[in-house]
Amino acid sequence: MSTRTDVGTRPATAPAAGAPAAFRGALAAEWTKLLSVRSTWWTALAGLLVMAASAGQLAIYAANANTNDDPADDPGIVTVGSVLIDSVELTQYAVLALGLLAITAEFTSGTIRTTLQCTPSRGRVLLAKAVVTGTVTFALGLLLGGVGALVARPVLAEWGSAPAAGTIGDIVAVAAYLALIGVFALGLGAALRSAVLTIVVLFATLMIVPLSLQEPDIDLLNRIADGFPGVAGGHFMAGDTEPYPSLVGLLLLAGWAGAALLLGRAALRRRDA
Secondary structure, rough: OOHHHHHHHHHHHHHHHHHHHHHHHHHHHHHHHHHHHHHHHHHHHHHHHHHHHHHHHHHHHHHHHOOOOOOHHHHOOOOHHHHHHHHHHHHHHHHHEEEEEHHHHHHOOOOOHHHHHHHHHHHHHHHHHHHHHHHHHHHHHHHHHHHHHHHHHHHHHEEEEEEHHHHHHHHHHHHHHHEEEHHHHHHHHHHOOOHHHHHHHHHHHHHHHHHHHOOOOOOOHHHHHHOOOHHHHHHHHOOOOOOOOOOHHHHHHHHHHHHHHHHHHHHHHHHHO
């Protein structure tokens, strides 16, 4: 009787014991894939160049505005953190490319079939990709923030301020924003499967639609725009208290990223690779 009981209980306990190991294996595979392809390093390099150029340019604008003949242009002392946050508007697209290519490149090459054969659980595959993509883009965001600060501070000269705690906090906020945006791009890429279509939808969601809503300066439309991921992320990075606290902006951005992952998971489960 005891032998039959032991045998009968094995199938019930084996999957539970194997699930963490299977997820660790999926993480290791996604980590290797993301860091072993050239597109990851090219997009990271592009992000560094865009961040350095944007931070330098915005710092030059601030310094010139303070020294021209029109006192109405004077912004006064500018924090390095504010320059970093403004520089993210362009730099984020390199990070978005990294996030979406983590999944769309596999659909293009057909290697997604091998991935799903090795890890049949669609949800596990996408979750592993999200963890790896979020970790890599967060680390990249810290590097981008550091590079932007190093470029902007000497260019601003006497017109710049870089308090250590505030600057570090801004760099971490930029990294968190880029990590969530990277995961958002990954989820949309899983749902749409096309890199071109995904970047078009991202561009519309992050910039075109919110700007179109804000342009008439109608309060209702402004409130709707405040719910979009790029605007919410901007409020978070800037530490705004209006129209909502910065933490709400972070939660809204995380909600967009989570919704994109759920959409991608549903698409992966519904359609063949």
